[in-house]
Amino acid sequence: MHEQLWFTEILNRYFAGPVNSLLNAVHRPAEYSNAPIPNFFAMEILVVGILLVFFVLVRSRLSVENPGGLQHAMEGVYGFIDNQSHEIIGHDYKRFTPYLITVGLFILVGNLIGLIPGFESPTANKLVPLGVAVCTFIYYHFHGIRKHKHHYIKQFVGPVLALSPLMFLIEVVSHLARVLSLTVRLYANMFAGEMVTLAFFSLIPIGVPIIFLLLHLGVSLVQTFIFVVLATVYLAGAVGEEH
């Protein structure tokens, strides 16, 4: 049996039966039948729960006359991402802001929760970033098709008709590589940060690992920003006009 965090243990105590029957129904039985929920999934659920509670709290306290601290913070986040997607995408950028903020906050909270003892980052597992990257991939292709209809294929074939089969193959591979690079960038950064902290903890257990925790904090913020910026750039490429 793998090592469980306290939150995973609680989830496994109450939901082991339904999860097991669900996994057996899709013919992928869990590795440990008495604890089918892995740590990263429990942490993911916890992050979603934290965000839901946080948003409900912010929503209930919105006011025009005397905005509170939470409202100021969220307006700051909204303004930052809104401004940035306006710069990158251009006009008709408003509809993408909710998705970008949701993804950004999910990744940010997922990255930062690993710094608290007793929790671990869900983004330090390769499946969670893969899920977010696949969502982003589907989302920007959906909006590309919505905007350009069947002309969307023109972005893949290039300007020269004779070269279009070759260009199409190259473009398909490059779009799939975007999913890979988004996944591996986030996962490997979080994972490598934890490994570095752990390595220095095993060398000098007092004081020094704090420096690397601070470094990990910076990396968490920067990687969240990078993920959101790249999602915005891909969206801009999908919905942008042909030049």
Next chain:
Amino acid sequence: MRKLTFLFMVIAVLAIASPMYAQGGTTTAPTFNWAIPIGAGIGMGLASGLAGMGQGRVAAAVAESIARNPGARAGIQLALFIGLAFIESLVLFAFVLIFLRTA
């Protein structure tokens, strides 16, 4: 002449070396492949060192362009972050591959 002597010595040492390792391998049945950590170290060193050179060039160019035109800081920083992320992700690919092969 000295070079030829040196070359023959190296060849002789290498020629003896591989039967020696083969001998050790047949008698003790190796469970630990010594080449994997060496290769991992060389690969990670190459990846991070070359990426460091590339990122250094990026940082130099960014510092220069912000010094020339401080008004364009926002756009330059966006390009900086995207560029650094793409360079950094190549190192991380190497890291993930090494981790998959060694762990």
